Amino acid sequence: MRLPVGSDPQECLISASSRLEPFELAAEPGELLPVVGALEGGSDPLAQTVHQLVRPYVDLEVVIPAYNEERRLAATLQSTLSYLKSQPYSSAVVVVDNGSVDYTAEIADRFLDAALPVYVVGCARPGKGSAVRRGFRTGSSRYVGYLDADGSTPIATLDTVHPLLERGAVCVVASRRAPGGGFAVPQSRLRRTGSEGFRALSKGLVRGVSDTQCGFKFFRGDVIRDFAGDTFVDGFAFDLELLSRLQRSGQDVVEVPVTWTDATGSTFRPVRHGSRAARDVLALRRALSPWTTT
Numbered sequence: 001m002r003l004p005v006g007s008d009p010q011e012c013l014i015s016a017s018s019r020l021e022p023f024e025l026a027a028e029p030g031e032l033l034p035v036v037g038a039l040e041g042g043s044d045p046l047a048q049t050v051h052q053l054v055r056p057y058v059d060l061e062v063v064i065p066a067y068n069e070e071r072r073l074a075a076t077l078q079s080t081l082s083y084l085k086s087q088p089y090s091s092a093v094v095v096v097d098n099g100s101v102d103y104t105a106e107i108a109d110r111f112l113d114a115a116l117p118v119y120v121v122g123c124a125r126p127g128k129g130s131a132v133r134r135g136f137r138t139g140s141s142r143y144v145g146y147l148d149a150d151g152s153t154p155i156a157t158l159d160t161v162h163p164l165l166e167r168g169a170v171c172v173v174a175s176r177r178a179p180g181g182g183f184a185v186p187q188s189r190l191r192r193t194g195s196e197g198f199r200a201l202s203k204g205l206v207r208g209v210s211d212t213q214c215g216f217k218f219f220r221g222d223v224i225r226d227f228a229g230d231t232f233v234d235g236f237a238f239d240l241e242l243l244s245r246l247q248r249s250g251q252d253v254v255e256v257p258v259t260w261t262d263a264t265g266s267t268f269r270p271v272r273h274g275s276r277a278a279r280d281v282l283a284l285r286r287a288l289s290p291w292t293t294t
């Protein structure tokens with residue numbers, strides 16, 4: 001099912017730091033539901049009734065941000081769908097494509113008649129972070145997470161992640177640096193140097209997490225939908241912001257080791273995206289409240 005690219009009332013609301021509370025969720029599996037929500041804030045002059053689309057409930061949703069992924073997306077969708085179909089829980093896949101200029105959307109469309117619900121969602125605001133945020137905020141699943149379109153982290157990592165969520169974990173992230181994890185195919189020297197710089201710059205923003213940037217993270221849906229509404233980072237540093245905000249509010253981040261494969265065809269442009277990520281980390285340092293625990 002394809003949602004329109006372009007006007008995005010929800011994102012306008014997010015940028016106005018407001019929170020949208022859907023108050024009517026309903027019914028038919030596989031159907032998109034018009035949901036009427038209202039801004040919180042009572043007499044707030046911004047308060048108004050808005051319309052948005054919320055996907056129906058499933059146990060677990062997998063969001064795949066995708067930008068110009070015509071070469072890498074099909075294999076990842078294939079493996080993700082075949083894995084999810086073999087699980088006892090209900091699930092859906094959500095591809096969020098903001099402005100790809102290749103055949104990403106058409107590739108994703110080929111999977112629309114798959115046995116599991118697959119949605120292709122547009123997103124007006126560019127960036128991996130915006131895309132993931134949009135995926136989160138338009139769902140209603142019990143658990144939701146995201147993975148990269150290049151399949152760098154094996155989907156079978158969910159074998160470990162899902163039971164942890166079922167046991168009450170709120171946030172479970174794949175880590176290449178946790179004991180037992182690693183790189184089957186390492187990143188280029190330039191990317192490794194960039195990653196070291198990013199880690200140095202972001203030191204102290206999260207605690208006890210060895211790898212904030214691995215693109216495979218799952219959450220309890222209700223909690224992360226709430227947090228995602230408060231985030232402002234649109235690019236690759238979005239993961240760091242999410243984890244930092246979760247930890248500051250007292251939530252634990254659980255890491256599971258993965259063997260990760262660097263895939264060719266990265267959309268990450270070291271100069272453009274690296275400098276943007278650095279600026280975002282500095283903005284995060286200014287914006288986030290101090291830790292309340294030591």
Ligand SMILES: Nc1nc2c(ncn2[C@@H]2O[C@H](COP(=O)(O)OP(=O)(O)O)[C@@H](O)[C@H]2O)c(=O)[nH]1
Nearest residue numbers: 065066067096098127128131148149266267268
């Ligand atoms: N929707 C969307 N996805 C993006 C954007 N930038 C990156 N991505 C996706 O984010 C994921 C990670 O990007 P990737 O190129 O694999 O970065 P790398 O693994 O750090 O080299 C991939 O699924 C990309 O398609 C963007 O602006 N919009």
Ligand SMILES: [Mg+2]
Nearest residue numbers: 148150152263
């Ligand atoms: Mg990648």
